[in-house]
Amino acid sequence: MMNADAVLPSSYAWLIIGLFSLLWIWLGWRLGRNNDTLDDYMLAGRKVGIGFAVATAMATWVTSNTTMTAPQLAYQLGIWGMVGYSLGAVGLILFAPLARRIREMMPEGYTSGDFIRLRYGNTAWRIFLVISFFYSLGWLISLGMAGGLLINALSGIPYVYGMTVIVVICTLYTVFGGLKAVIGTDFVQTILILLGVIALAVLVINEVGFDAIHAQLETERPELLNLLLPASIMFLFNNLFFGVGEIFHSNVWWSRAFAFAPGVGLKAYALAGVFWLPIPIVAGFIALAAPALGINVPSPDMVAPLVAGKLFGLGGAILVFVVVFAALASSLDSVLAATSDLIVKDIYKGHLRKNASGPELRKAAVAIILGLGALTWVLSVPKMATLGSLLHFTGAFVASTIWPIAVGLLFRKGNGTLASLAMVLGTASGLYAYFAIGFYVAALVSAAVSMLVMLFALMSKPTFDWAELSEARSNPDGEVS
Amino acid sequence: MILSSLAAPLTAAKADDLIISDNGLTAGYATLAWPNVEGKSFVLEENVSGNWRPVYDGPDRATTLSGRADGDFTFRLKADGQLVGDPMSFTVAHHPLSRAWAFFAVGAAMFVALVGVLLRGSRKPIPQISPTNAEQ
Numbered sequence: 001m002m003n004a005d006a007v008l009p010s011s012y013a014w015l016i017i018g019l020f021s022l023l024w025i026w027l028g029w030r031l032g033r034n035n036d037t038l039d040d041y042m043l044a045g046r047k048v049g050i051g052f053a054v055a056t057a058m059a060t061w062v063t064s065n066t067t068m069t070a071p072q073l074a075y076q077l078g079i080w081g082m083v084g085y086s087l088g089a090v091g092l093i094l095f096a097p098l099a100r101r102i103r104e105m106m107p108e109g110y111t112s113g114d115f116i117r118l119r120y121g122n123t124a125w126r127i128f129l130v131i132s133f134f135y136s137l138g139w140l141i142s143l144g145m146a147g148g149l150l151i152n153a154l155s156g157i158p159y160v161y162g163m164t165v166i167v168v169i170c171t172l173y174t175v176f177g178g179l180k181a182v183i184g185t186d187f188v189q190t191i192l193i194l195l196g197v198i199a200l201a202v203l204v205i206n207e208v209g210f211d212a213i214h215a216q217l218e219t220e221r222p223e224l225l226n227l228l229l230p231a232s233i234m235f236l237f238n239n240l241f242f243g244v245g246e247i248f249h250s251n252v253w254w255s256r257a258f259a260f261a262p263g264v265g266l267k268a269y270a271l272a273g274v275f276w277l278p279i280p281i282v283a284g285f286i287a288l289a290a291p292a293l294g295i296n297v298p299s300p301d302m303v304a305p306l307v308a309g310k311l312f313g314l315g316g317a318i319l320v321f322v323v324v325f326a327a328l329a330s331s332l333d334s335v336l337a338a339t340s341d342l343i344v345k346d347i348y349k350g351h352l353r354k355n356a357s358g359p360e361l362r363k364a365a366v367a368i369i370l371g372l373g374a375l376t377w378v379l380s381v382p383k384m385a386t387l388g389s390l391l392h393f394t395g396a397f398v399a400s401t402i403w404p405i406a407v408g409l410l411f412r413k414g415n416g417t418l419a420s421l422a423m424v425l426g427t428a429s430g431l432y433a434y435f436a437i438g439f440y441v442a443a444l445v446s447a448a449v450s451m452l453v454m455l456f457a458l459m460s461k462p463t464f465d466w467a468e469l470s471e472a473r474s475n476p477d478g479e480v481s
Numbered sequence: 482m483i484l485s486s487l488a489a490p491l492t493a494a495k496a497d498d499l500i501i502s503d504n505g506l507t508a509g510y511a512t513l514a515w516p517n518v519e520g521k522s523f524v525l526e527e528n529v530s531g532n533w534r535p536v537y538d539g540p541d542r543a544t545t546l547s548g549r550a551d552g553d554f555t556f557r558l559k560a561d562g563q564l565v566g567d568p569m570s571f572t573v574a575h576h577p578l579s580r581a582w583a584f585f586a587v588g589a590a591m592f593v594a595l596v597g598v599l600l601r602g603s604r605k606p607i608p609q610i611s612p613t614n615a616e617q
Binding site: 075101 | 503505507508509510512514537539541542543544545547548549550575576577578580581582584585587588589591592594595596598599601602603605607608
């Protein structure tokens with residue numbers, strides 16, 4: 001989709017990309033140079049403190065989807081679109097007690113796959129791996145696409161060039177530094193995101209004003225102000241469960257639960273959720289100013305950068321560019337690292353090379369990060385859907401894991417057959433709802449069907465022995481056993 | 482394979498014409514695009530009570546409409562001042578409110594159930610499992 005309203009000269013865009021790329025890669029190298037063991041590389045030595053823990057949880061959850069899809073949903077679904085998006089914070093808050101439990105029950109665990117395998121057996125583990133890998137790939141593609149769209153919207157640089165640069169830079173510094181680099185860069189990126197989003201909101205209110213925005217919407221797009229817009233009402237809990245599903249199942253969040261020092265996870269996830277809550281509302285509000293400003297929106301996922309560029313000219317474009325670039329990088333590196341962990345531990349070692357040593361696994365992790373980066377690039381080139389529809393497509397998959405994870409972590413009830421059925425039937429029904437009704441119900445339907453299956457687990461007798469989870473451990477040299 | 486199915490909404494229904502590239506007509510939005518129409522400047526017009534009213538005027542090749550109420554809508558495209566093909570129409574038909582509230586109720590009930598399960602489960606002491614304990 002071409003954009004005729006680019007306000008940032010391409011030379012400026014390349015300069016910003018170059019400077020931040022150097023900063024991220026330098027930080028990645030510096031933070032990762034003392035990684036001695038696989039524990040260091042994959043889990044930052046398991047001693048991340050509260051400050052970095054809150055920052056990494058928040059920065060990872062403030063993705064390009066928050067800064068670009070939340071405005072898209074405000075532009076398509078109105079007030080409830082952006083409020084619904086902010087309910088993604090509930091996932092972080094509900095995961096807080098589970099993070100503490102995960103850290104204490106599996107102090108030497110590595111991945112969410114570890115837990116599913118030990119708790120529910122091999123069949124459920126393999127179904128879970130397919131869901132998790134598919135979700136991670138969808139998230140990676142959406143991040144790559146967002147990078148290309150952002151750069152195109154603000155500077156007119158062709159989509160493929162911008163997307164390529166983002167994917168290559170994030171892959172490189174993740175390779176250099178492992179999770180320590182990811183968490184360290186997340187800290188810097190969180191500060192940039194928070195300051196940038198606040199500055200943009202203040203500028204929008206000062207420059208356009210609530211009255212002008214409201215009046216234009218009422219005339220031109222009245223349903224965006226309708227609090228009884230049916231699709232928006234359907235979307236509210238869908239997005240909540242999508243967020244819960246993403247966080248409960250994804251190794252991005254489990255690897256942080258394992259990496260945080262003892263006692264940190266509960267506070268870190270709860271605080272990150274509270275801090276994250278207003279960000280989609282602020283980002284979404286920016287999109288509602290588009291009609292008042294007479295901005296044409298060729299693709300709804302480009303609305304936020306277009307508004308900022310139009311309103312604030314060069315300075316605003318640079319601000320948005322930095323914020324979204326930081327948000328993109330903080331998530332892309334996290335997903336790359338966590339997905340690589342899952343593949344190394346659960347597929348490479350779990351299925352292919354059961355006797356692989358620590359150094360071999362570390363080499364495999366590097367190769368897998370590079371491979372994932374390449375796969376992300378290949379699948380991002382065709383720009384298969386808008387960010388919103390791509391993202392919510394994966395909701396049908398991840399929401400099916402909520403109940404198997406919650407029940408499996410908290411109770412000794414339920415077995416692999418029920419967990420497998422819950423994930424398969426939940427995903428299938430969620431996909432049906434996606435195509436038959438709309439993207440805004442896929443996760444909700446998936447979670448509901450999965451819950452119905454897991455009710456049988458909650459009604460059954462407790463049979464699982466928690467001691468079986470002790471198999472998730474590493475040797476003293478950091479080698480996974 | 483599955484991801485490729487997402488490409489469907491972006492596929493042109495008819496080449497060299499005005500198409501719906503992102504269809505959200507049950508939610509009141511749609512992106513209209515004209516990716517293959519020749520020209521440098523385009524005007525998209527909407528038929529309002531028999532009169533053609535400009536919706537977009539400029540060099541872009543798409544525009545997103547949103548916040549539309551139920552109804553039939555008709556548009557036509559001009560490229561460099563010349564009409565392109567026939568007008569295209571679509572119908573916005575929002576989901577019935579009863580369906581929306583049904584989904585809302587399912588979501589609310591499930592949310593309460595999930596919080597209840599988390600609270601109940603979290604009250605139990607966390608089993609301390611370590612490799613050492615397991616071997617004893």
